[in-house]
Amino acid sequence: MPDHDLRKIRSKMARAMIGQTVDLLADASTITHGVVSEVLVEAGTPKVVVDGTRYNLSQVLTVTPTRLNPQLH
Numbered sequence: 001m002p003d004h005d006l007r008k009i010r011s012k013m014a015r016a017m018i019g020q021t022v023d024l025l026a027d028a029s030t031i032t033h034g035v036v037s038e039v040l041v042e043a044g045t046p047k048v049v050v051d052g053t054r055y056n057l058s059q060v061l062t063v064t065p066t067r068l069n070p071q072l073h
Contacts, residue, residue, distance in 0.1 A: 007044055007045075007046075010045070010046050010057060011039070011041070011046045013046075013057065014039040014046035014047070014048055014057055015039050015046075017036040017039070017048055017060070017063055018036050018037070018038065018039060019035065019036065019066055020035065020036055020063050020064065020065060020066055021033070021034070021035050021063070021064050021065070021066045022034065022035070022036055022048065022050060022060050022061075022062065022063050022064075023060075023061040023062040024050060024055050024059045024060055024061060025059045025061055026053075026055075026059070031061065032050065032051075032053075034050035034051045035050065035066050036048045036049065036050055037049050037050065037051075040054060042054070048060065
């Protein structure tokens with residue numbers, strides 16, 4: 001698969017995570033949890049932003065729908 005096709009797929013995957021709750025491997029021993037607020041592209045590579053910090057897609061461990069009002073569920 002050509003690199004440009006792979007970049008498109010990664011960008012679509014990252015954009016689909018906006019508003020979703022994710023668990024991320026922040027470093028070798030830290031897992032962080034939050035909601036993806038935006039996607040930025042750095043040097044052609046999409047990064048998801050959680051609590052103001054940029055993460056590579058490879059750091060995403062899980063993606064789940066965010067409940068907007070947990071009191072209703």
